[in-house]
Amino acid sequence: MAIIPQQHMNIIVCIKQVPNTTDVRIDPATNTLIRDGVESVINPFDTYAIEEAARLKERCGGKVTAITMGPPQAENALKEAISLGCDEGILVSDRKFAGSDTWATSYTLAAAIRKIADFDVILCGKQASDGDTAQVGPGISAHLNIPQVTYVKKIVEISAGAAKVERMTEEGYDIVETPLPCLFTVVKEINTPRLPSFKGMMRAKYAKLLKWTADDIEADPAALGLDGSPTRVVKIFTPEARKGGEILSGATDDVSKELVELLKDLVI
């Protein structure tokens, strides 16, 4: 890993609070998750982003700001992020954001980040464990018109204005060089998240979070919430367990031949 002389890096980490269970309830009217009353945790992939941000700060010097768009209870996620090494937290919360799809969410977060103004790196988790779309990170970079590298498994070098990272692929990894500011989405392979420190927990306890509404981030109301979402969730359901199917049995050679014939017939 290249050793970079001390400099000030402004790092933003986008986090999301997700339900701590696969047993979620769905609001039949809006086809979105009912989040109230369910135990919430920081999205697992985001913990890797927080850890990487903390490590970047240790490596380069600077400041880490955690930001989340969510209901008031998302404050807890920000406080936890502070206990894990972030310096401050911003809650972007407004009834007008309700029902946002990934386009509206990334628009909203981008607007908030524009208000922060000074940033060198934005870190996001690869995807959220509830939506699983992996779209918000790329969406933010699109709205901000900055470069993005997704599936980052290692930040090899970073200095004022440029970075070199490893992007994970199915076969291995690419090495990507990018100017800064840049947005990275990270995978689990990038690090092992630390446990909170006691001093971190005390900082989190007394931290004063910034809270921004739609007006504070000067968002275009038409771009927010359910109305600002070009996609519609039509239905969320647990798929029925698959039944039936044909089981081929016999010697491996014979079965393989039979399977090939069946596949040929289906013209797959």
Place this chain on the structure above:
Amino acid sequence: MDYLLTEQQVMMRDLARQIADEKIKPVAAHYDETEEFAWPIMKIIADSDLFGVYIPEQYGGLGGGVMDMCLITEEFSRACGGIALGYAGTGLGTFPILLYGSDEQKQRFLPDIAKGKRLAAFCITEAGAGSDAGSIKTTAVKDGDHYILNGTKQWITNAGEAEVYTVIAITDKTKGSRGASAFIVEKGAKGMEFGKKEKKMGIRASATREVIFTDCRVPAANLISKEGMGFIVAMKTLDNSRPGVAAQAVGIAQGALDHAVEYARTRVQFGAPISSFQAIQHMLADMGTQVEAARALAYATARMVDSGAKSISKESAMSKLFASDVAMKVANDAVQIFGGYGYMRDYPVEKYLRDAKITQIYEGTNQIQRNVIAGHMIKESLKK
């Protein structure tokens, strides 16, 4: 039971519990088997800030006391009494500096200990001086602005791994109990060597070695307090650390008990889980009650120490005596409840029995504890 912990104490305890469950528990059996020192765990504890819990804030600590140390030691011990000793043994080795060190000595040593960068070890026991601590033979002879240490300390916890050693040695043979002094010796000092790692029944992840001084020159600036204060420093140190041993014992007992209850619920014999048999239920009830009583006594004593009470020896001895006897009994019963599986090393519970035994022996055998308690009770009765 609600022990009326402060919010900060709850945070500390929960963090220690998280470390115990997520980091120590998964590797406890491995370190017990290999007897390596668990440096990766020490690093995690250091990063959590918990090494400095009982050290004043001005020296980089969290400004807590013995009670906070007990909460954390108990949680670590529930997962592994041996690994917990890297933490608790450092506390024991640090108390002489904390209680009697000069401000200069505290500035020199406490910050790194608080950060977990350096571990500590307390050296009093010798081959010929266990319970009879007064008959130690290690000498410290003044030579200009140094003392020259000669002698061998035995069975020292953290020896070889720690960097800060608080050592009790004889400076004046003629003065009897006023003839010993306490010194701080740093690892790497010329004339200081370590023996081989001892092979123990339990707490195998804890490093126990001889510390051998051969014409070891120690700066006079490392003398704690004054010449002749050695045994007072040692006794006060043990008074402060015994509740920690009690906490370790409570943690070991609780860990064994948790395993026993879970096993009893799931083990089916004669068509029913054995937890439905009164014989087992009565054992569990007795075990649970005794652990709670040991915990209550340990915490009450720790709080008493933190309140600055002048006379704490009797209560300190009581907490250690009771909790260690409970740990042995509970661990023994836990093995019994597991039956044949309790005897197998592939199952976690026999380790608790092997680990519990030492708590009845070190930091003053339970026989010595009884002497101390009775001595104080008689003295108090005389005063009335």
